[in-house]
Amino acid sequence: xxxxxxxxxxxxxxxxxxxxxxxxxxxxxxxxxxxxxxxxxxxxxxxxxxxxxxxxxxxxxxxxxxxxxxxxxxxxxxxxxxxxxxxxxxxxxxxxxxxxxxxxxxxxxxxxxxxxxxxxxxxxxxxxxxxxxxxxxxxxxxxxxxxxxxxxxxxxxxxxxxxxxxxxxxxxxxxxxxxxxxxxxxxxxxxxxxxxxxxxxxxxxxxxxxxxxxxxxxxxxxxxxxxxxxxxxxxxxxxxxxxxxxxxxxxxxxxxxxxxxxxxxxxxxxxxxxxxxxxxxxxxxxxxxxxxxxxxxxxxx
Numbered sequence: 001x002x003x004x005x006x007x008x009x010x011x012x013x014x015x016x017x018x019x020x021x022x023x024x025x026x027x028x029x030x031x032x033x034x035x036x037x038x039x040x041x042x043x044x045x046x047x048x049x050x051x052x053x054x055x056x057x058x059x060x061x062x063x064x065x066x067x068x069x070x071x072x073x074x075x076x077x078x079x080x081x082x083x084x085x086x087x088x089x090x091x092x093x094x095x096x097x098x099x100x101x102x103x104x105x106x107x108x109x110x111x112x113x114x115x116x117x118x119x120x121x122x123x124x125x126x127x128x129x130x131x132x133x134x135x136x137x138x139x140x141x142x143x144x145x146x147x148x149x150x151x152x153x154x155x156x157x158x159x160x161x162x163x164x165x166x167x168x169x170x171x172x173x174x175x176x177x178x179x180x181x182x183x184x185x186x187x188x189x190x191x192x193x194x195x196x197x198x199x200x201x202x203x204x205x206x207x208x209x210x211x212x213x214x215x216x217x218x219x220x221x222x223x224x225x226x227x228x229x230x231x232x233x234x235x236x237x238x239x240x241x242x243x244x245x246x247x248x249x250x251x252x253x254x255x256x257x258x259x260x261x262x263x264x265x266x267x268x269x270x271x272x273x274x275x276x277x278x279x280x281x282x283x284x285x286x287x288x289x290x291x292x293x294x295x296x297x298x299x300x301x
Contacts, residue, residue: 041094044086045179046298048079048101049165051187054157055251056148066286068251069148072186074287075248075294076144079184080137082298087123087133095128099136102173103147104165105158105193112150115143161193163205166274167236175242182244182298188251188284189263191233203234207266209253218256226265233270245271245279246297248290 054060056069066074083099090097100120107113121136151157162185174183191207198205212218215231226232247267252259264281271279280297282290 041090043094043179044083044097044099044298045174045176045181046079046083046099047174047181047183048076048099049162049183049185049187050101050103050147051160051162051185051249052103052147052151052157053160053188053190053192055188055190055249056152057155057157058152061251068188068249068284069152071284071287072249073141073144073148075184075186075290077137077141078287078291078294079298080140082295084133084136085295086299087128088130092125092128095123095125096179098122098176098179100173101140101144102165102169104161104169105195107147107150109150112147115146119143159193160187160191161196162187163191163198163233163236164193164196170240170243171237175240180244181242182246184246184248184294186249187247188249189247189267189281198234200234202229202231204232205234207233207263209256209259212256212259212262217262218258220258222258222262223265226262232266232273235270235273238273238275240271240274240276243276244297245276246294247279247281248294249284250281251284 050072056067056072058067058069061068080099083097087095087097098121101116103116107116119140121139123133170183175181189207190209191205193206196205204211215225215229217225217231250260250263250267252263256262260283267281280293282293
């Protein structure tokens with residue numbers, strides 16, 4: 001009888017351990033599934049374009065909640081983490097994925113440019129080891145902090161040539177055959193560079209708060225004025241149907257209650273006219289609030 005009780009108790013304990021183990025495995029599986037890409041078999045080609053204009057200057061545009069350059073760094077971390085999760089949920093034999101970062105104009109510091117080049121990273125089945133994959137976000141966190149620190153300390157802002165990048169480089173740099181091509185643009189929404197000040201009728205390659213004021217787009221009739229006069233950005237091409245774009249960091253001046261609407265309309269019309277496959281435009285919210293939006297765009301869309 002004593003032997004039977006011992007055996008019975010052992011059976012109960014083993015059964016309980018097995019159940020706990022199965023529940024633990026199930027929970028781990030669910031945890032993985034929460035971040036698993038619905039397009040995990042697709043080849044990702046992610047490009048990040050930085051706007052290093054004076055929008056990141058903490059003295060000119062201070063924000064007590066979190067400086068805007070710090071928000072950018074948070075967005076970049078979420079982007080790269082999404083890339084890592086994509087790789088880890090993909091069959092190794094299928095891996096052929098890329099991530100890279102661009103600045104236009106390029107920094108004059110050659111040593112910094114070498115570090116930026118190191119952010120052009122490709123994974124195939126030959127190098128897609130877990131520890132190597134997880135070093136991607138570590139490398140990006142370190143070097144992007146250096147990039148922003150250098151730009152702020154240099155304190156010589158010439159604007160960001162986003163329009164010129166779309167005109168000259170976006171097709172060659174950001175679109176690769178047989179890949180899901182995603183470009184993430186970090187900008188406050190205003191475009192200006194000393195070498196890209198073009199105007200064709202009422203279309204321009206630039207947009208500033210002063211331009212919005214001069215065009216009288218600071219009242220409730222802003223949309224009618226835009227449509228009547230065909231205000232907007234000059235399209236640089238009309239063949240971006242293989243590119244998806246996520247614009248992060250829109251930060252309109254608050255002196256005009258319609259500034260945000262105008263900036264969004266400029267970007268929406270521009271990306272639509274260039275036949276961008278899919279795009280979203282988001283405000284400069286805190287990185288913690290943007291994390292899910294970024295990961296949903298990259299992993300689920």
